Amino acid sequence: MKSLAFLAAIAAFATFASARNTFVLNSNETHFVDPKTEQTVRYFGCDVQRGHGGRNFEETIKKLHLKHKHSKGGPRAAHLTRRQTQTPISINTYFHVLSTTANAGLITQEMANKQLTALNTAYNPYGISFVLKDTTFTTNDAWAVGSGGDMDAAKAALRAGTYKDLNIYFLTDYYGGNLGTCTLPSQVPPGAPPSMYVSDGCNVNVNTMPDGSMAGYNMGKTAVHETGHWLGLLHTFEGYSCTGDGDLIDDTPMESVSTDGCPAKPAKVSCPETTGVDPIHNYMDYSTDECYESFTPLQIARIEELWNQFRVNF
Numbered sequence: 049m050k051s052l053a054f055l056a057a058i059a060a061f062a063t064f065a066s067a068r069n070t071f072v073l074n075s076n077e078t079h080f081v082d083p084k085t086e087q088t089v090r091y092f093g094c095d096v097q098r099g100h101g102g103r104n105f106e107e108t109i110k111k112l113h114l115k116h117k118h119s120k121g122g123p124r125a126a127h128l129t130r131r132q133t134q135t136p137i138s139i140n141t142y143f144h145v146l147s148t149t150a151n152a153g154l155i156t157q158e159m160a161n162k163q164l165t166a167l168n169t170a171y172n173p174y175g176i177s178f179v180l181k182d183t184t185f186t187t188n189d190a191w192a193v194g195s196g197g198d199m200d201a202a203k204a205a206l207r208a209g210t211y212k213d214l215n216i217y218f219l220t221d222y223y224g225g226n227l228g229t230c231t232l233p234s235q236v237p238p239g240a241p242p243s244m245y246v247s248d249g250c251n252v253n254v255n256t257m258p259d260g261s262m263a264g265y266n267m268g269k270t271a272v273h274e275t276g277h278w279l280g281l282l283h284t285f286e287g288y289s290c291t292g293d294g295d296l297i298d299d300t301p302m303e304s305v306s307t308d309g310c311p312a313k314p315a316k317v318s319c320p321e322t323t324g325v326d327p328i329h330n331y332m333d334y335s336t337d338e339c340y341e342s343f344t345p346l347q348i349a350r351i352e353e354l355w356n357q358f359r360v361n362f
Contacts, residue, residue: 081309094226094283095226096230096232096274098295101232101233101234102232102234104358105232105354108353108357109280109282109296109354110296112353113296113298116298131174131345132173132175133352136175136177137175137177138177139176139179139212140179140181140209140214142209142216143183143216144183144215144216145160145185145186145220146192146219146220147185147187147192148192148221149189151192152187154220154254155185155220155254155257159258160183163218163268165258165268166268166271170340171272174343176279178214184206186206188202192219193221194219194223194251195223199217203215203217203246204246210362211236211362212355212361213362214249215249216252216271216275217251218252218254219254222253222254227262227265227270228270228271230249230250230274233278233280234358236362238361249278250274250275252271252274264337269331273331273332279354281350282295282296282297283332283334284326285304285318285334290302290318290319290322297350299346299347300330300332301325302319303318303326304318305318305326307326307328310328310336310339312328327344329342330347331343332347
């Protein structure tokens with residue numbers, strides 16, 4: 049006999065699946081039709097979750113959440129509605145293109161340069177910029193898939209800079225169903241050897257770079273999304289619920305279902321009992337690249353405070 053807990057889990061999944069299909073046209077288990085572009089697009093995900101950040105990250109975002117709540121009408125209120133960081137943030141960036149033998153030469157330096165432009169186009173309005181220090185091109189059939197220990201080996205060999213420097217690994221044959229993934233910031237002692245943070249950075253499907261072959265996701269904005277995680281942001285649908293903490297950022301509406309495509313008309317509303325429509329244009333949702341537009345003031349406030357706490361002193 050199935051347990052009550054098991055039956056409850058099945059019921060919860062059915063509710064989630066029903067809600068998801070409310071916002072997707074002509075969907076099946078692997079693809080959906082974007083209602084804006086009418087393109088058939090694969091489902092993709094990103095496995096970054098709140099629990100991946102570690103104790104220091106968890107404690108810090110909880111404290112920031114409480115501080116921002118108490119500051120809404122106080123002297124810090126003006127900062128919490130600012131569009132930009134108080135102090136400009138400039139991030140040294142390293143791109144690593146990992147190709148199989150069959151796909152060697154598929155990605156060019158021009159595409160890497162366009163990817164940097166995509167990052168800066170997204171973040172520059174908020175006082176955050178990226179400086180490309182180097183692009184490496186490596187042909188390695190195992191590293192280009194990036195499964196398990198092979199990704200660890202690639203990072204051990206290629207990671208450059210310190211803990212405040214962004215490393216993005218673009219894989220031609222990235223395994224699984226994700227467009228990318230990234231580490232969240234955590235407490236690393238200043239002066240720590242690189243071996244302590246060698247896994248830090250983002251893995252991204254190479255076909256999401258500008259001019260890549262991934263329909264719906266080839267404007268370079270997967271790297272924008274993953275870099276958001278590297279800077280300390282969670283998904284706007286964190287927890288997949290209309291109640292609870294969500295992403296612990298008050299100016300991103302509660303969202304119980306991640307977005308597929310760009311369902312602007314009619315507006316996507318996964319939590320009708322709360323105020324506002326779903327943040328489909330936020331870089332931390334799962335929308336297609338064309339749909340992405342912005343971060344919120346409190347997302348930028350979190351980026352700045354976590355940057356100053358975890359990375360700036362390296």
